[in-house]
Amino acid sequence: MPALPFASFKRLGLTVALTPAFLLPFNGRAQDASFDPAKVTPTTLPLELFHLPEGLEITLWASSPLFHNPTNIDIDPEGRIWVAEGVRYRKNFERRPEGDRIAVIEDTDGDGVADSSHTFVQEPALVAPLGVAVIG
Numbered sequence: 001m002p003a004l005p006f007a008s009f010k011r012l013g014l015t016v017a018l019t020p021a022f023l024l025p026f027n028g029r030a031q032d033a034s035f036d037p038a039k040v041t042p043t044t045l046p047l048e049l050f051h052l053p054e055g056l057e058i059t060l061w062a063s064s065p066l067f068h069n070p071t072n073i074d075i076d077p078e079g080r081i082w083v084a085e086g087v088r089y090r091k092n093f094e095r096r097p098e099g100d101r102i103a104v105i106e107d108t109d110g111d112g113v114a115d116s117s118h119t120f121v122q123e124p125a126l127v128a129p130l131g132v133a134v135i136g
Contacts, residue, residue: 062114067103076134080106082120086128099124102132 047058062081071086083103087096101122108116 059112061107061112062105062117066105066114066117071129072131074132074134077136078106080104081114082132082134084129084132086130089128093127097124098122099126100128101126102129 047060050058052058067083068085069087069089070083071089072084074082076082081104083105085100085103088094088100099122102120103117104120105114105117107114
């Protein structure tokens, strides 16, 4: 392999040195500084923690016990939500010995709130699935 000319190393060094300087202006806050995790209780609705721009609203469509510890979701053509659950992730491997699952959640009565959940697949070999994709 032929040696690279000195000018190439110089350009590479300049690129590596300047890249962080270009990224700094795009560094934004990940969350509002007024958020206090100590104030979150099991009865706190997650909706209370969102700060939305004027004109937007947020509603709760589904929650436990329809699903537990979601890791990923997908939506099928019928509007059902397919949820990958990761209850057995890391230190919680002993929980749910029957295995993690893919749950299908839907609003069967059309009132805008999920009211039904069934298990699509669940088995001991399914440990903390990190994705789900509905095809078709």
